[in-house]
Amino acid sequence: MKIEDLEYVHTGLLETPLEFMPALTKKLGKGKLYIKRDDLTGLAFGGNKTRKLDYIVRYALDHGYTALLTFGGVQTNHGRLTAAAAIRYGLKPILVLKGKKPGKMSGNVLLDRLMGVDLHYCDLSAADKLPASQQKAAKDQFLQETADRIVAEYAKKGDKVLIVPTGGSTVLGACGYVRAVDEVMRQMKEQQVTVKYLVVGYGSTGTFSGLWAGAKYYHAPFEVIGIPIRPDYHPLEECVTLINQLSRQFQMGFTVTAKDIHLETGEDGQCYGGTGYNEPDPVTQRYIKLLAGTEAIFTDPCYTGKVLHGFIDLVEKGKIAGDGNALFWHTGGLPGLWTEEHLDSMNRAYWTDNQKDSVHEWVMK
Numbered sequence: 070m071k072i073e074d075l076e077y078v079h080t081g082l083l084e085t086p087l088e089f090m091p092a093l094t095k096k097l098g099k100g101k102l103y104i105k106r107d108d109l110t111g112l113a114f115g116g117n118k119t120r121k122l123d124y125i126v127r128y129a130l131d132h133g134y135t136a137l138l139t140f141g142g143v144q145t146n147h148g149r150l151t152a153a154a155a156i157r158y159g160l161k162p163i164l165v166l167k168g169k170k171p172g173k174m175s176g177n178v179l180l181d182r183l184m185g186v187d188l189h190y191c192d193l194s195a196a197d198k199l200p201a202s203q204q205k206a207a208k209d210q211f212l213q214e215t216a217d218r219i220v221a222e223y224a225k226k227g228d229k230v231l232i233v234p235t236g237g238s239t240v241l242g243a244c245g246y247v248r249a250v251d252e253v254m255r256q257m258k259e260q261q262v263t264v265k266y267l268v269v270g271y272g273s274t275g276t277f278s279g280l281w282a283g284a285k286y287y288h289a290p291f292e293v294i295g296i297p298i299r300p301d302y303h304p305l306e307e308c309v310t311l312i313n314q315l316s317r318q319f320q321m322g323f324t325v326t327a328k329d330i331h332l333e334t335g336e337d338g339q340c341y342g343g344t345g346y347n348e349p350d351p352v353t354q355r356y357i358k359l360l361a362g363t364e365a366i367f368t369d370p371c372y373t374g375k376v377l378h379g380f381i382d383l384v385e386k387g388k389i390a391g392d393g394n395a396l397f398w399h400t401g402g403l404p405g406l407w408t409e410e411h412l413d414s415m416n417r418a419y420w421t422d423n424q425k426d427s428v429h430e431w432v433m434k
């Protein structure tokens with residue numbers, strides 16, 4: 070089957086805008102800089118997961134599922150959007166979250182509660198006492214066993230639950246990003262834009278893998294560069310496997326190896342992925358502020374702020390956009406700005422008495 074013949078639903082509002090960033094382009098003084106606004110996919114504050122969910126939800130509906138269960142961190146964007154898509158298509162939303170129940174709602178958790186999502190917090194801290202090499206497997210096992218128990222409970226009530234892997238980064242989910250290449254190439258043609266480099270986040274890799282495969286399949290004129298969003302990033306071999314599965318399943322006619330994949334992680338001490346997954350860090354915050362102050366476009370502290378750091382650094386160093394134009398693929402995640410820990414950290418950075426660069430107080434006498 071050709072990927073174009075695979076059916077999908079419309080969980081979001083596509084196509085998303087392709088925009089020129091004039092002020093950032095002027096500030097950096099290299100090639101022209103563009104942005105693809107997948108933060109504006111529409112559903113439940115938007116983000117990259119809607120393109121994946123178009124295919125996953127279609128599959129669930131076609132196979133008689135009545136509920137979607139997925140995994141994520143406590144502030145998972147993927148969880149918020151999977152739940153939202155489930156609700157919009159009459160499926161029950163269930164999230165299995167890696168961490169203790171927070172004391173307060175904030176960010177995505179507030180949105181999950183407002184949507185009435187069935188939330189299951191998993192305290193995995195016992196695994197931290199195990200040798201480092203065993204921790205991940207032990208945590209994964211607990212999460213899977215918990216999910217299986219929930220699925221069994223739902224089954225007793227007559228529900229059929231589809232388990233969606235973390236990040237929706239399956240062959241089916243990645244199809245949304247293969248097709249996104251067709252969309253952006255059409256937009257580039259309409260707007261008479263040429264781009265040599267496309268920069269996007271690399272998390273559970275479905276987005277990157279789909280774009281990479283799409284670029285190859287549609288003979289795109291740009292190279293897809295991935296920026297890992299954490300220092301201990303997802304194994305490259307799994308990304309390679311996903312791309313090859315996509316190619317095989319939809320007869321795309323290519324094979325990829327690890328050396329074909331271009332990731333940029335930043336240098337020691339200046340890792341684009343920050344200090345750890347979803348840890349507030351001042352460098353990422355500075356880049357978030359830079360784009361907000363030049364283009365009035367917001368990025369988030371867990372994913373897109375880090376990718377933006379990589380994008381701008383690569384432009385400044387002339388690694389991209391010196392010999393052509395570059396595109397930053399925004400993937401959303403904006404509720405992350407309002408999570409308790411990031412809000413506290415940004416208050417310390419931008420709201421203390423000696424940091425209020427453009428904050429004034431006037432007292433009426």
Ligand SMILES: Cc1ncc(COP(=O)(O)O)c(C=O)c1O
Pocket residue numbers: 116117146147236238270271272273274275276277369372373400401402403
């Ligand atoms: C806002 C945002 N950007 C990027 C990513 C990474 O996408 P992927 O997991 O497909 O690599 C995620 C994943 O959750 C995300 O929420």
